[in-house]
Amino acid sequence: MKPDPNPPLAPAMLHILLALAEEDLHGYGIIQEISRQSHGHYKLGPGTLYDNLKRLMDQKLVIDAPKSSLSDDETRRLYRLTAQGRTVLSAEIDRLHSVVQEARLRLSEKRPRRV
Amino acid sequence: MNPSLRVLYRSILHLHPPAFRNRFGEEMLWIFDEQTREGRSLQLFFDILRSLLVQQIDTQLHPQPQPSGFYSEISSTPPLRRIVHAAILSILAVLTLTHLSGSQGPQPRLSDSPLVSSSRVHHSFTYWHLYRIEGYPALALNITNSSSERSLSARNPQSGDSR
Numbered sequence: 001m002k003p004d005p006n007p008p009l010a011p012a013m014l015h016i017l018l019a020l021a022e023e024d025l026h027g028y029g030i031i032q033e034i035s036r037q038s039h040g041h042y043k044l045g046p047g048t049l050y051d052n053l054k055r056l057m058d059q060k061l062v063i064d065a066p067k068s069s070l071s072d073d074e075t076r077r078l079y080r081l082t083a084q085g086r087t088v089l090s091a092e093i094d095r096l097h098s099v100v101q102e103a104r105l106r107l108s109e110k111r112p113r114r115v
Numbered sequence: 116m117n118p119s120l121r122v123l124y125r126s127i128l129h130l131h132p133p134a135f136r137n138r139f140g141e142e143m144l145w146i147f148d149e150q151t152r153e154g155r156s157l158q159l160f161f162d163i164l165r166s167l168l169v170q171q172i173d174t175q176l177h178p179q180p181q182p183s184g185f186y187s188e189i190s191s192t193p194p195l196r197r198i199v200h201a202a203i204l205s206i207l208a209v210l211t212l213t214h215l216s217g218s219q220g221p222q223p224r225l226s227d228s229p230l231v232s233s234s235r236v237h238h239s240f241t242y243w244h245l246y247r248i249e250g251y252p253a254l255a256l257n258i259t260n261s262s263s264e265r266s267l268s269a270r271n272p273q274s275g276d277s278r
Contacts, residue, residue: 027142028149045159046146047166050139077142 006091012044012052017061017081017089024065026076027053053079061085120156121147127163132174 009017019025019033030053031044056062062085065078081089124147128140147159 027139028146031146031150043155043158045155045162045166046143046150047159047162047164049146050135050143051166051169054135054139076145 006088006095008095009088009092010052011042012048013056014089014092015042015044016049016052016056017085017092020062020079020081021086021089024078024080026078028076030079056085061088117151117156120151124159124163127160127167130167131170135170 015034015037016030018037019030025033027046027049031046031049034042034044053062057064057079061082062079063082065080067078121144125144128136128143131140143163147163150159
């Protein structure tokens with residue numbers, strides 16, 4: 001049995017990749033974006049953020065963004081989603097989509113049990 | 116913001132593996148400062164303790180690969196962490212030895228027992244240092260005998276003559 005090339009992502013990893021999908025962000029920006037996307041339900045702490053960010057960087061899914069002169073806060077490091085990271089994120093979204101579809105199908109087919 | 120909380124957070128951060136700490140430490144501290152204003156201190160401490168556990172396990176499971184080749188560069192910078200540990204251990208060792216030697220050494224004090232004569236108490240006060248050589252019985256016996264004789268002969272010259 002071949003190992004899955006895109007295994008399911010941990011929730012924190014998924015949210016980080018999703019936060020970086022639109023633009024480069026620094027650590028605190030990622031936390032704020034995740035909070036915004038989840039309507040304040042999912043708040044990441046710095047420990048969890050950097051544990052997962054380190055793992056994503058080790059897998060080359062996220063890299064350090066080069067510092068731009070237009071950036072307001074040049075002292076902060078920005079993180080960028082790589083092409084590989086975008087592919088992994090897309091694969092994860094597809095997987096979640098199929099899970100949601102399957103769940104909806106099963107819930108709609110559910111019939112009351114016969115006693 | 117409570118400065119002692121920041122110091123505690125920084126201390127826990129310092130226990131992380133150096134590679135992780137050097138890479139993300141400052142940013143984590145910055146986010147800590149920002150989030151403590153929102154009153155999330157307790158959650159932040161749980162978060163960093165969890166991160167500490169994860170990083171330590173990760174370091175144990177996946178140690179940093181050593182560079183291979185004909186030769187490798189050895190860092191000549193002094194390992195500050197080891198120096199601090201060695202200093203703390205040295206201080207503890209000295210304090211322990213001092214404490215032990217102090218408790219085993221002579222503790223001259225006046226005895227309330229009527230069996231102890233005043234001259235013996237005076238002797239223990241004057242020659243307390245001789246009681247330390249109890250590890251060498253023969254030597255200690257010789258020294259104490261000669262010292263006692265000298266002290267007795269100094270006090271009572273007639274007793275020395277009678278020998």
